Amino acid sequence: MKNDGVQPALSELLDAAAYEAADHVLSGMAEEIYRDGFSVRENALPSTIAEAMAQAVLAKPLADFNRAGIGRAETHTHNEAVRSDRIHWITSESAEHLAWLAWAQAFKNHINRRLYLGLFSFESHFAHYAPGDFYKRHNDAFKGQANRMLSLVVYLNRDWDVNNGGELVLYKTEQDQEGIRVAPRFATVVAFLSEEFPHEVLPATCDRYSIAGWFRINSSNSKKIDPPS
Numbered sequence: 383m384k385n386d387g388v389q390p391a392l393s394e395l396l397d398a399a400a401y402e403a404a405d406h407v408l409s410g411m412a413e414e415i416y417r418d419g420f421s422v423r424e425n426a427l428p429s430t431i432a433e434a435m436a437q438a439v440l441a442k443p444l445a446d447f448n449r450a451g452i453g454r455a456e457t458h459t460h461n462e463a464v465r466s467d468r469i470h471w472i473t474s475e476s477a478e479h480l481a482w483l484a485w486a487q488a489f490k491n492h493i494n495r496r497l498y499l500g501l502f503s504f505e506s507h508f509a510h511y512a513p514g515d516f517y518k519r520h521n522d523a524f525k526g527q528a529n530r531m532l533s534l535v536v537y538l539n540r541d542w543d544v545n546n547g548g549e550l551v552l553y554k555t556e557q558d559q560e561g562i563r564v565a566p567r568f569a570t571v572v573a574f575l576s577e578e579f580p581h582e583v584l585p586a587t588c589d590r591y592s593i594a595g596w597f598r599i600n601s602s603n604s605k606k607i608d609p610p611s
């Protein structure tokens with residue numbers, strides 16, 4: 383990647399990720415997940431990484447975003463009645479992606495040390511919700527399928543106004559109709575047990591950018607490699 387003085391160098395980004403690994407923020411989040419099953423923290427993503435990822439998502443041409451699907455592999459369908467956002471999977475294509483992945487790795491190590499969840503692999507994508515886009519109430523994982531264990535969401539919207547809408551609503555139980563509302567403010571991080579919390583994304587009046595990711599446990603056996611990487 384070109385380092386033109388605006389984009390931070392990879393070493394700087396990785397230093398930020400490494401610094402974060404030692405930071406009390408992750409311990410606090412681990413404590414909350416242990417106690418409540420979820421954690422919401424403003425400014426939990428180091429600002430260098432949040433800035434770099436916000437720049438990266440804004441620079442992406444629209445053609446690089448695909449209609450999001452629902453379910454995995456063979457059950458993968460596009461259902462615009464359920465969600466209307468567009469996504470771009472994060473790979474190690476650039477310095478900022480690597481810094482984000484390094485931070486997610488530090489997060490995972492922290493959670494595994496504190497909670498013994500056995501988190502193994504991580505996948506994540508950028509999401510763009512245009513004005514009016516939504517993701518109806520859903521679960522990220524279903525009991526007994528040993529797939530997604532912990533969901534992680536980070537918001538990349540600078541100067542977000544509460545009147546813009548676009549909240550994440552996290553429901554504490556299947557019966558809960560009220561939920562907890564989280565504004566998609568810049569560098570706010572949300573983590574929750576994927577099987578335990580139904581949630582939805584309310585429509586916003588302006589563009590809403592985020593990263594959504596999932597940690598899986600290693601459920602491979604001699605017949606099946608799962609996850610594949």
Ligand SMILES: O=C(O)CCC(=O)C(=O)O
Nearest residue numbers: 517522535550583592594
């Ligand atoms: O963007 C959010 O607040 C949550 C997104 C979400 O629920 C998902 O992608 O599964």
Ligand SMILES: [Fe+2]
Nearest residue numbers: 520521522581
């Ligand atoms: Fe979700």
